[in-house]
Amino acid sequence: MKSMAGMCHSAKPYLAVLFLQFGTAGLAIIAKLALNDGMNHYSFVVYRHVVATVIISPFAFVLERKSRPRMTLPIFLKILLLGLLEPVIDQNLYYAGMKCTTATFVASLSNIVPALTFVLAWIFRLEKVNVKRVRSLAKVVGTLVTVIGATIMTIVKGPVFRLTKESHHHNSTMSTSNQQSPLKGALMIAGGCVCWAGFIILQAVTLKSYPAEMSLTAMICIAATIEGSLVALAFEWGNKSMWSLHLDSKLLAYIYSGIVCSGLAYYVQGVVMKEKGPVFVTAFSPLSMIIVAFMGSFILAEQLSMGRIIGAVVIVVGLYAVVWGKSKDINMSELEMTNEQIRPDGSPSATESTISDPSINPMISNNNELV
Numbered sequence: 001m002k003s004m005a006g007m008c009h010s011a012k013p014y015l016a017v018l019f020l021q022f023g024t025a026g027l028a029i030i031a032k033l034a035l036n037d038g039m040n041h042y043s044f045v046v047y048r049h050v051v052a053t054v055i056i057s058p059f060a061f062v063l064e065r066k067s068r069p070r071m072t073l074p075i076f077l078k079i080l081l082l083g084l085l086e087p088v089i090d091q092n093l094y095y096a097g098m099k100c101t102t103a104t105f106v107a108s109l110s111n112i113v114p115a116l117t118f119v120l121a122w123i124f125r126l127e128k129v130n131v132k133r134v135r136s137l138a139k140v141v142g143t144l145v146t147v148i149g150a151t152i153m154t155i156v157k158g159p160v161f162r163l164t165k166e167s168h169h170h171n172s173t174m175s176t177s178n179q180q181s182p183l184k185g186a187l188m189i190a191g192g193c194v195c196w197a198g199f200i201i202l203q204a205v206t207l208k209s210y211p212a213e214m215s216l217t218a219m220i221c222i223a224a225t226i227e228g229s230l231v232a233l234a235f236e237w238g239n240k241s242m243w244s245l246h247l248d249s250k251l252l253a254y255i256y257s258g259i260v261c262s263g264l265a266y267y268v269q270g271v272v273m274k275e276k277g278p279v280f281v282t283a284f285s286p287l288s289m290i291i292v293a294f295m296g297s298f299i300l301a302e303q304l305s306m307g308r309i310i311g312a313v314v315i316v317v318g319l320y321a322v323v324w325g326k327s328k329d330i331n332m333s334e335l336e337m338t339n340e341q342i343r344p345d346g347s348p349s350a351t352e353s354t355i356s357d358p359s360i361n362p363m364i365s366n367n368n369e370l371v
Helices: 004-036 041-063 073-100 103-109 112-123 134-155 168-178 182-209 213-235 249-276 278-282 285-299 306-342 350-355
Strands: none
Touching: 004 041, 004 073, 004 103, 004 249, 004 278, 004 285, 041 073, 041 213, 041 249, 073 103, 073 182, 073 213, 103 134, 103 182, 103 285, 103 306, 112 134, 112 182, 112 278, 112 285, 134 285, 134 306, 182 213, 182 249, 182 278, 213 249, 249 278, 285 306
């Protein structure tokens, strides 16, 4: 039986991704309120990463001063691309799409990210897929079921449930702002999700050659601030009012997103990714959708339909299958490493050599270390 300390250590990655999902869900609600109040998504991206840079940079400078790897040109170019993919392209498309839809719709459609990440991870050999093994089939089928559940939430309507008393004025305002162009919003969000999945894969690759999570986070935020400013100036040249700051929901969105969803989230995501892999991080994203669905009903007076409830149940089933498959991968890797350590001659068997191959097993780095 595992000791209490061992159980706590094993639970850390799960608690970390739960923190990420609750943080993301909170931002979806706050950002939607700010967008309804006239927030510009270009300035939002810039201010968000300004806050994140100010918060995370001092910690990165002090805590990783001695362990920070040497900067090289390939790593620098990867950081520039990381700053462009998710912080700039994804977030601008994501929140532009949110203007045309609802927070729940955005959170639901975002569940294609685990499927995209799984496919990209398999393409770049960061994820092992063997259709002859049950655990691999569980990951594949679970990913498909998750996407099906998100589709059900998005398309299927059914009877509508209201968890709060209906406010005609508030609902009419929300309906006008949210349902401008669902198709346009869906296309923007889908495009952003592709960039989001690419960011997760590239971050996992970059951490192998630059294993300083906090410093990498700080540099991504700096790159995002500069690149986001250039994009904002290019698309909103002359719009000085979007840079004004007041004590309102927009300022709350800047600060909350900068601290929780950029500074802390990038760092926590990197730490978990080194141990569990990129697919594990994104496999929990359906939880954020469920949280937003219920919070949106209470705070934004969004309607909760039977289709969304059924879709949420389907997503939980798919999520469980993916996590189960990942847990079996991790257990198998740990078992093979243990067997290799206790062999009297110290030479691994053929099976162990296969599982210890970094090109086959995503849990083993090029130095045959567990990642």
